[in-house]
Amino acid sequence: MMLTLLKAKLHRAHVTETDLHYEGSISIDIDLLEKSGILPNEQVDVLNVNTGARFTTYAIEAPRGSRTFGINGAAARLAQRGDPIIVIAYAQMDASEAKAHKPSVVLLNEFNEVIG
Numbered sequence: 001m002m003l004t005l006l007k008a009k010l011h012r013a014h015v016t017e018t019d020l021h022y023e024g025s026i027s028i029d030i031d032l033l034e035k036s037g038i039l040p041n042e043q044v045d046v047l048n049v050n051t052g053a054r055f056t057t058y059a060i061e062a063p064r065g066s067r068t069f070g071i072n073g074a075a076a077r078l079a080q081r082g083d084p085i086i087v088i089a090y091a092q093m094d095a096s097e098a099k100a101h102k103p104s105v106v107l108l109n110e111f112n113e114v115i116g
Contacts, residue, residue, distance in 0.1 A: 006103040007091035008036040010069075012049065013108045015083045017070040024073030026087065027062040035114060037104045038089045046075070049084040059087075067112035084110075 010032060017027075026046055028038070038044060040061050047054050055075050062068035069087075071079045079085065093101060107116035 002092045002094060003098045004090050004092050005098055005101055007089045008038050008104040009089075009106065010036050010038070010087040011105060011107050012084050013069045013087060013112055014110050015071055015079045015081055015085060016066075016068050016112070017081060018076035018079060019070060019072045020074075020076040022070075022072035022076075024075070025058050025060045026075070027068050027070035027072060028059050028087065029066050029068050029112070030061045030064045032067070032106065032108075032112070032114075033059060033061065035104075036087075036089075036106045038087070042089055045088045045090075046071070046079075047086040047088070048079050049086065050080075051078070051083070053078040059089075069112060 038059050044059050109115045
């Protein structure tokens with residue numbers, strides 16, 4: 001049996017930009033992708049803390065050091081600049097792997113700086 005567990009979480013990031021006319025995805029500073037272990041093009045869920053909106057998309061790289069969290073494409077209707085969000089990636093593993101698994105959780109402040 002395969003189980004789906006939390007792989008990585010960027011907790012309480014803040015949206016820096018939205019672009020309705022971009023092809024889609026969420027742009028995330030490559031430094032923060034690397035810190036969390038989320039890969040470019042990996043499927044992620046995005047949870048908007050202000051509105052409760054949840055959507056699935058994929059991560060793309062934003063410039064290193066930019067602290068960007070950009071909501072692109074149709075999902076841009078689900079967030080506004082400044083909204084706190086949670087970005088979650090999952091991994092599938094068998095029960096024995098799951099027992100030893102420790103997810104990566106990166107806590108951010110309102111400036112998308114790592115605080116924990």
